[in-house]
Amino acid sequence: xxxxxxxxxxxxxxxxxxxxxxxxxxxxxxxxxxxxxxxxxxxxxxxxxxxxxxxxxxxxxxxxxxxxxxxxxxxxxxxxxxxxxxxxxxxxxxxxxxxxxxxxxxxxxxxxxxxxxxxxxxxxxxxxxxxxxxxxxxxxxxxxxxxxxxxxxxxxxxxxxxxxxxxxxxxxxxxxxxxxxxxxxxxxxxxxxxxxxxxxxxxxxx
Amino acid sequence: xxxxxxxxxxxxxxxxxxxxxxxxxxxxxxxxxxxxxxxxxxxxxxxxxxxxxxxxxxxxxxxxxxxxxxxxxxxxxxxxxxxxxxxxxxxxxxxxxxxxxxxxxxxxxxxxxxxxxxxxxxxxxxxxxxxxxxxxxxxxxxxxxxxxxxxxxxxxxxxxxxxxxxxxxxxxxxxxxxxxxxxxxxxxxxxxxxxxxxxxxxxxxxxxxxxxxxxxxxxxxxxxxxxx
Numbered sequence: 242x243x244x245x246x247x248x249x250x251x252x253x254x255x256x257x258x259x260x261x262x263x264x265x266x267x268x269x270x271x272x273x274x275x276x277x278x279x280x281x282x283x284x285x286x287x288x289x290x291x292x293x294x295x296x297x298x299x300x301x302x303x304x305x306x307x308x309x310x311x312x313x314x315x316x317x318x319x320x321x322x323x324x325x326x327x328x329x330x331x332x333x334x335x336x337x338x339x340x341x342x343x344x345x346x347x348x349x350x351x352x353x354x355x356x357x358x359x360x361x362x363x364x365x366x367x368x369x370x371x372x373x374x375x376x377x378x379x380x381x382x383x384x385x386x387x388x389x390x391x392x393x394x395x396x397x398x399x400x401x402x403x404x405x406x407x408x409x410x411x412x413x414x415x416x417x418x419x420x421x422x423x424x425x426x427x428x429x430x431x432x433x434x435x436x437x438x439x440x441x442x443x444x445x446x447x
Numbered sequence: 448x449x450x451x452x453x454x455x456x457x458x459x460x461x462x463x464x465x466x467x468x469x470x471x472x473x474x475x476x477x478x479x480x481x482x483x484x485x486x487x488x489x490x491x492x493x494x495x496x497x498x499x500x501x502x503x504x505x506x507x508x509x510x511x512x513x514x515x516x517x518x519x520x521x522x523x524x525x526x527x528x529x530x531x532x533x534x535x536x537x538x539x540x541x542x543x544x545x546x547x548x549x550x551x552x553x554x555x556x557x558x559x560x561x562x563x564x565x566x567x568x569x570x571x572x573x574x575x576x577x578x579x580x581x582x583x584x585x586x587x588x589x590x591x592x593x594x595x596x597x598x599x600x601x602x603x604x605x606x607x608x609x610x611x612x613x614x615x616x617x618x619x620x621x622x623x624x625x626x627x628x629x630x631x632x633x634x635x636x637x638x639x640x641x642x643x644x645x646x647x648x649x650x651x652x653x654x655x656x657x658x659x660x661x662x663x664x665x666x667x668x669x670x671x672x673x674x675x
Contacts (some may be wrong), residue, residue: 245569253541264532264645270619277622283631285544290641292494296509364662381656382639382649388591410645420536427645 251275251282256368260290262384279426298419343367345413345425349377350397350432358399360432362411366393370415374422377402377430385409459484460528461535468521468528473522480517490536494543499551507554510545577611579629580661606670613664621657628654 251259251272258264259272276283346365353359362375375395377386386401402409409430414422463483470476491512495505512650516523527538613624624642627633628650635647 253538253545254530254532257538257541260641261533261537273619273623277619277626281624282632283626286641287627287633287637288497288632289537289544290637292497292544293537294499294640296490296493298489329521339655376643376645378645378649381653382644382646384643387643412645 242320250279251285256282256286256289256384260293262287262387273393293420296420333350344423345370345373345393345415347411347413347425347428350430352432353396358432360397361394362397362413363394364413367417367423369417370423374414374416376412376414378412378427380408380410460531463487464524464528464535468525486511486541487536490539490542494540495547497642498544498547505547505550508550511545511550512543516542576626576630577607577614580610580625581607582615609665609668609670610661613661613668616664617657617660621653621660624650625657 243433255268255272256263259269260274264272269409276286344368348363348365350360350362364373367373372389372391373393373395375387376384377397379385386397388395406432411426411430413425413429415425416422456646463479467476467479467483470479492505492509495508495512496502499505504629523542527535527542614625617625620642624638627638627641633641635650638650639645639647642650644653
C-alpha cells in the first residue's frame with residue numbers, strides 16, 4: 242500500500258486493485274477512507290468502473306476465416322441462383338448473434354477429507370466458458386472470498402471463512418468471452434456437509 | 448475474513464505482456480509490441496473516447512498513451528508487473544485515463560469547471576454530505592440559509608456539526624457508500640459493482656442499516672427529534 246495517501250490522490254495500482262477486490266482488509270479500509278472524502282478519486286473510480294463495464298472487445302480473428310469465407314461464397318454462388326436469393330432474402334450485414342442462455346448451476350459443497358474442514362465447491366459447466374469466477378459474499382453483500390479457475394470446482398480452504406460471522410452466499414460467474422460473463426443464481430452457502438452429488442459424475446473441464 | 452490478506456488470488460500476467468517485457472532484441476520487441484496492441488488497442492481507444500468525448504482529442508490521447516507506455520523501456524508496464532495486484536485490464540484503464548487527462552491538460556489547459564490539482568477542501572465535501580444526510584435521517588435541512596432568528600440558526604449549526612461528527616464515526620466503507628449514493632447519486636447496481644456487493648438489494652439494505660446507525664449516533668449526542 243502506498244504511503245501518504247491522505248496527502249495525494251490514489252496510486253493507479255491501489256485504485257485498480259480496489260476495483261478488482263484484491264486488496265487486503267486493512268488496505269481496503271485505507272483506500273475507502275480516502276475515497277469517502279476525495280471527490281476526484283471517487284469520480285475516477287466510477288469512470289474506470291463504467292469504462293470496464295461498457296467495453297465490448299472484438300472477437301479474435303481466426304486465421305482460417307478468410308479462406309473459409311471465400312470457399313463458402315463459391316459454394317453459395319454455384320448452388321443457388323444469385324438472383325433468386327437476392328429476391329427472397331434481406332442482405333445480411335451482421336453476424337448471427339451468439340445467444341448464451343446457459344448459466345452455471347451450483348451444487349451442494351462437499352466436505353473434503355481434511356481435518357481442518359475444507360470444502361469442495363462445484364457447479365455445472367457452461368458451454369464456451371474458459372474461466373469461472375467464484376465469489377462468496379457476507380449476508381450484507383460484501384465479498385469475503387473470491388478466486389478464478391478454469392475448472393468446474395474449487396477447494397474452499399477452511400480458513401477463508403469465519404463461521405461465527407455467517408451465513409454466507411455464493412455465486413459463480415462463467416467467462417464466455419473477453420470481459421463477457423454469465424452469472425449463476427446467488428445461493429446460500431451451506432457447509433453443513435451435504436454429500437448428494439448433482440454434478441459428481443462430471444469431470445472438471447480444463 | 449480471519450486474516451488481513453488479499454481477498455482474491457493473484458492474477459496471472461497476460462502472455463502478450465510477458466512476451467513484450469521479455470523481448471530480447473529490437474525485432475522481437477517490435478513483434479511483441481504489435482501483438483500487445485492487437486489485444487489491447489481497442490480497450491485503450493475505448494477508454495480514451497470515454498475520457499475526452501471528442502474523437503480527435505481521443506485519437507491524440509490514444510497516440511500519447513502508446514508513446515508513454517513504450518517510454519523508458521516500458522517503465523510503466525514494468526511497474527505494473529512489479530506490483531501485480533490488479534487485473535492488467537483494470538490497471539490499463541486507470542493508466543490510460545490518467546495519461547489522456549494529462550495530455551489534454553498539457554495541450555489545452557484545464558477545462559472550465561475542472562477542479563484544481565490542489566487538495567480539495569474536504570470540509571466542504573463533509574458539510575455537503577452532512578446536508579444531504581439531514582433529510583435521510585429526518586433532521587431539518589437548512590444548509591446555507593439563515594433564518595434571522597439567532598437562536599434557531601445556532602441550533603441548526605449545532606445539528607449540522609453533530610451530523611458531521613456522526614458521519615465521521617462511521618466505518619470508511621459506509622462513508623464511501625453514503626457518498627456514492629447521496630453525493631454522487633450512483634445507482635444501486637453501480638455501487639454493487641464498484642464495492643463488490645452481491646446485488647443492488649444488498650446495497651439498499653446496507654444503506655438502511657447505516658442510516659439507522661446514524662440516527663442512533665445522533666440520539667447518543669442528544670439530538671433525538673426533528674425540530675431544532
